[in-house]
Amino acid sequence: MTQTRLGNATARSSVITPHSRGEVSTLLKAIVDAGVALKLRDAIYELRMSPLDLRDATLQELPEAGIDLLTLVKDAESLLPLCKNEASPYFCGFGDTGADAAALAGGLLDLFCQQNLINQSFDAPVATFVEIAVLRWLRDLIGYISPMVANVRSVWDVGGIVTTGGTMSNTVAMMLARERRSPGTMQRGVTDPSAHGIVVPKGIGHYSVKAAGTWVGTGAHVIEVPTRGFGYDLEQLDRALVEHAGQVMAVVAYAGDSRTQTIDDLRGIADTVRRRDPKIWLHADACWGLIASFSPALAGRLAGIDTFDSVTVDPHKVMNIPYSLSALLVRDPGVLRTVSSYSDLIMQEDFAFGQVTPFVGTKGWGSLKLWAMMRAHGRSGLAGLAEDRISRALEFCRLIDASPKLIRLHDPHLAAVAFCYLPDGDVERVNYVNKAIHERMLAECRWHVHTFTLPDDNGHIQQGSQVQALRFMANNPRTSTAHMEELIDYIHAVGRAVDVETPNSIKEGV
């Protein structure tokens, strides 16, 4: 019955009209079912093809004739076996599952609503205020004080913007830093790029900050400060500020860096920087660290973040929110005026977000999925989510620590656990074997953990060396203890196998 109705639908009726209502609903329900099945699929991938085979199978001319909706559903579903499923319990590599039911519901509704947050009055009458509410919830979590509701009279009283990702949020933060350092650059352009250095922790900083400098015209003037325990070494930070006095526009700290998710000593950093130069823009990248703010038991780790000028948060990394959704929050809401743009196409009205969102014109209602998620969970639900992830990370730590062949590289602050398989031999061999484990894992497709190089700050393998780490991420509630045990067994088995194949030149340390 369903099939006939869909099968009879013509391309013409694929727009929603009173006449096509039933067909369109059936189509969309079929897609929702396929999406839910994808999330519940155990396999990360069901089918793997080389990029070139995918290219040849996919890059085809647009056919002259359209297809009926039933065929369309089938065609779309045929892509899914080739898609990665981050909600698989075997995917322990990166961010989040995007599987929160309320967030998915909010995201689906957003697709239908076609609100445009560039303007408020006629484009996004209530959506604008839902977005403001969410931004205020996020501000509250990290400890920023917001104006009383009665004093929210324009977008310049909100203190944040919703963006497409942490990269965009960090980029806008660097624009703000640039305007603080050289007011009026928005109009005049950059005249002295070398005075706009960005201080980052060496080997830890996320590439987006350096990229932001290139995008906002201040150049790739990144000043790297050595780390200790995967965060800033405060003495070295102080030294760098003295050495580069007058050349720094921003210091970027990490509330959860993108490798070990270590939370910097935010209070110590703020004190150090303000003592040397109170004009320097202090930015906290809390893409991962946001979750610590959910739980009173964990929030102490973020102490001092509320004194930073701006904070990036990435709900699509830590709240099971479908891609993509980030926010930049600023301590002083009015500061967004310094990067505002004016056009007679954007309403000069109080609540038009188009005035405060650099790089963006038409702006969808992505915040609806975050609003739905936060409403559904409430404060206590968010606390539970954070605590659950941290306890799962600690559980994984216990399993690592119980194995003489595995070594943990840090005490996790959040959900990331970085570790190495330990063959007999020096750092070169450790790195060779761990890289080989990861390659084999990717080729076999059953499990996924991430890999990257890391300064061995805690000297677990060899102080001062760069080590090839593997990383488990405890973000997925479907990854049970049994899965973790199975993963550890798997890494042991692959580690043994690749170690045997280590070339003699590396074994002998030549």
Ligand SMILES: *Cc1c(COP(=O)(O)O)cnc(C)c1O
């Ligand atoms: C992921 C990440 C970013 C970039 O965020 P996107 O959402 O990928 O654009 C920035 N900083 C850190 C620490 C990250 O982990």
